[in-house]
Amino acid sequence: MERLTERDEEDGAPQPVPPLLEVRDLTLRFGGVSALRGVGFEVARGELFAVIGPNGAGKTSILNCLNGVYRPQRGTITLSGQRLTGRSPAAIAAMGVARTFQNLGLFEQLTVIENLMLGRHHLMRTGMLSGMVWWGRAKREEVEHRAAVEEIIELLELEPHRHTLAGLLPYGVAKRVELGRALAMAPTLLLLDEPVAGMNVEETEDMARYLVEVRRELDLAMILVEHDMRLVMDLADRVLALDFGVPVATGTPARIQRDPRVVEAYLGGAV
Known part of the structure; x- marks a missing residue:
């Protein structure tokens, strides 16, 4: 996805703005089990991109590949034109990728x-x-x-x-x-792994408000993995739906909600 927001000074023609993040043909296997197969997407600067899917669809595996915890067998990941695949988590963090975790990782003392x-x-x-x-x-x-x-x-x-x-x-x-x-890591890309998991309705609404505020104040690109479909559809610019590690559909929240392949993946039956 290339946004036409910049104009050439000489002829006034729109110039393509490259995406912040590019993921191409991402394939991840554990033994004979494929966690991801041919996953590809782009994230623009300042965009909130969501990844959805049933349990075991490969959502968190994508985040683990993006921040270097997993090394995919095939595919490329680039951030601002710099390759992330093959780098350590510490090196990727230094390049501007930060992450929250589904299970709290705070130092309690x-x-x-x-x-x-x-x-x-x-x-x-x-x-x-x-x-x-x-x-x-x-x-x-x-x-x-x-x-x-x-x-x-x-x-x-x-x-x-x-x-x-x-x-x-x-x-x-x-x-x-x-x-x-x-x-606090001053990232350019923020990975959010189920930020409202285990929260009640009031806490979920509070977190949604803070995410909107963060995005407005810091103009961060975000990748959101979340099971709460109401939160995803309210906040995301675009959504990628996965099923057993395979991309099903990518588009706006309204389009994803109407896509019969996405409905089938969630409900487990033909539509």
């Missing part, structure tokens, strides 16, 4: 601020010795990153929980901190 500061770790250049002394560059760097974390705390309305241990947080707030830690 650390405070909210400390958990968020961990998201800034790959951006810090101070060595261990100077960090222990906490003087000069080390002090300036921590002050700078603490200021960035405070902006995230304000954006996600985490002020009352700033110094609370993560292990003592209500579930909905903890999921918000997980989102905040990913945002």
